[in-house]
Amino acid sequence: EAGVTQFPSHSVIEKGQTVTLRCDPISGHDNLYWYRRVMGKEIKFLLHFVKESKQDESGMPNNRFLAERTGGTYSTLKVQPAELEDSGVYFCASSPRQGNTEAFFGQGTRLTVV
Amino acid sequence: AQRVTQPEKLLSVFKGAPVELKCNYSYSGSPELFWYVQYSRQRLQLLLRHISRESIKGFTADLNKGETSFHLKKPFAQEEDSAMYYCALWAGTASKLTFGTGTRLQVTL
Numbered sequence: 197e198a199g200v201t202q203f204p205s206h207s208v209i210e211k212g213q214t215v216t217l218r219c220d221p222i223s224g225h226d227n228l229y230w231y232r233r234v235m236g237k238e239i240k241f242l243l244h245f246v247k248e249s250k251q252d253e254s255g256m257p258n259n260r261f262l263a264e265r266t267g268g269t270y271s272t273l274k275v276q277p278a279e280l281e282d283s284g285v286y287f288c289a290s291s292p293r294q295g296n297t298e299a300f301f302g303q304g305t306r307l308t309v310v
Numbered sequence: 311a312q313r314v315t316q317p318e319k320l321l322s323v324f325k326g327a328p329v330e331l332k333c334n335y336s337y338s339g340s341p342e343l344f345w346y347v348q349y350s351r352q353r354l355q356l357l358l359r360h361i362s363r364e365s366i367k368g369f370t371a372d373l374n375k376g377e378t379s380f381h382l383k384k385p386f387a388q389e390e391d392s393a394m395y396y397c398a399l400w401a402g403t404a405s406k407l408t409f410g411t412g413t414r415l416q417v418t419l
Contacts, residue, residue: 239396239409252405297342297400299407301354
């Protein structure tokens with residue numbers, strides 16, 4: 197079974213540019229999460245999809261971040277325009293059904309804004 | 311709000327020595343606690359969860375509600391245990407994981 201896949205693995209962009217991260221969850225997993233680890237800090241929750249619906253987006257830092265999950269399959273996280281403080285590792289995780297607490301993580305996307 | 315604290319950023323031990331990675335949490339309800347591990351160049355993966363009460367790769371962790379702790383222990387460290395370890399809490403009402411800052415375990419010969 198394929199695991200959670202994230203693209204790209206690394207991205208270096210200039211401040212003010214736009215970047216789109218992609219996450220392909222495990223097939224059949226309804227729950228999809230985005231997390232972020234900023235240098236030296238804890239992994240923080242960004243948002244949670246159940247199928248195509250945003251269940252909880254309380255962790256999104258500001259309106260420069262936009263997440264979508266059209267069709268309830270893969271998800272994208274767009275940062276526009278990127279700022280220096282957006283640098284970090286962005287993790288995606290999925291789990292099969294509501295209330296299932298075991299999350300399977302992707303390898304992460306390391307975003308560097310210069 | 312829930313919070314997870316891992317006081318040590320780095321823990322360095324000799325091979326064969328006992329290991330204890332500390333984790334404390336704060337949450338008003340009944341939490342579910344996890345340990346996740348990230349080996350070099352690999353993805354974050356679940357190591358163990360308190361409700362399973364099992365030993366994985368020789369590691370155990372007991373939930374102590376009185377001390378609000380979930381420390382990870384192993385009697386004899388191995389080189390392959392070197393990794394980043396994250397303690398995490400699942401608060402059912404929030405449907406998300408709250409992580410600590412992580413502890414890097416370094417096992418040396």
